[in-house]
Amino acid sequence: MTGDDLRSRRIAVVADTSLQGGALILRLEAEGWGLLQLPPQDLPQPAFDAALGLVLDQIEDYARHGYSIGLFLPPEVPTLTLALQEGLRSRGIAADIM
């Protein structure tokens, strides 16, 4: 326990492949974003929906508490992006792709 609250209150939602490294993820880490990894976009149903639902649960709670939510999704994951955007819309959460 540190005695101070060091949390950045900024959540970067990233594709599963992005967490493995690269310029984007290194920049986000350096800027103090917390990373929230999405499930693989080729995960079969219904496993994909279950995993995405858990991610959305977290985003919803962070959003309710005023945390900044950033979606950092590469163009290579269109299915994932659409599913995430639909999930956010259905929960009334505003978040833009950055």
Place this chain on the structure above:
Amino acid sequence: MTGRRRRIALLSHCLANQNAKVADYALCPGAVSPLLDLLRAEGFLIQQMPCPEMTFLGVSRWWQVREQYDTPGYHYHCRRVARSVADILEHHLREGCDDLVLIGVDGSPSSGVGVTDHGPDWGGRPEDRPVTHVPGKGVWIGVLEQVLAERGLPRPRMIGVGLELAGFEMVTELRRLTTFLKAGDDDGR
């Protein structure tokens, strides 16, 4: 880094996102980058697991000890989360895996691997109460182990990073983690 060997790391959520920690327990603003850097350098595919505490009680939860999480309702929730982790792991394992590890958080009531916390007097109005650390697994890690076994999935080699333990030093923990990771690398040679 081995290059050809496929290695998978199941990562406790907060190691990539300290915003999921209870207030005052965060080590840094966001990701624990030295640890992620080490996993990448060792060639691991990183799979972040959801934090069951966060998905159960949210980001504004109070500090709690293991005894408070050791309830049927929390076990049920952990099983739901563990089934999702098992789904994703099963998906990754279709391409093979030579070394499967789980990185937990020692001292945590949920994610402790070798050490968890203990506070039998906790409860009631939130306030600072005596808490000790004891050998044992956190509730989440215990449930996850059960679910992986029930699904017939391999048991990961496990280590807990002592972020929540007194005297934590990043350099020391990274050295310990490096030894652990390299042991799996050597096994296949």
